[in-house]
Amino acid sequence: MFGWGCASSRGIRVAQDDTCYTSLMANVTISVDAQLLERARERALRLGTSVNAVLRDRLEEFAGGAFERNRALADLFALAARSKGRSQKRRWTREGLHER
Numbered sequence: 114m115f116g117w118g119c120a121s122s123r124g125i126r127v128a129q130d131d132t133c134y135t136s137l138m139a140n141v142t143i144s145v146d147a148q149l150l151e152r153a154r155e156r157a158l159r160l161g162t163s164v165n166a167v168l169r170d171r172l173e174e175f176a177g178g179a180f181e182r183n184r185a186l187a188d189l190f191a192l193a194a195r196s197k198g199r200s201q202k203r204r205w206t207r208e209g210l211h212e213r
Contacts, residue, residue, distance in 0.1 A: 153164045173179060 150164070153167070157164050157167055
């Protein structure tokens with residue numbers, strides 16, 4: 114089934130297939146020096162990314178997303194350290210993991 118649903122707090126509606134999307138993307142317009150933008154595009158190209166991706170990542174860091182992600186990662190490592198499960202230096206192969 115395909116329809117409209119999940120109106121956001123800003124009244125944006127998202128088409129979905131029985132899934133309520135909780136993460137909406139918004140467009141932002143900024144003004145920057147043309148030469149600055151060209152240098153940013155060139156550097157992003159060398160790094161295999163885009164200016165859009167760089168700005169999105171920096172905005173997330175600025176808003177606190179990186180802190181939350183790092184804290185979750187630290188919690189995961191702490192949980193793994195407390196785990197009683199041990200591989201005992203055993204190594205698996207891709208084929209071995211997929212055997213039935």
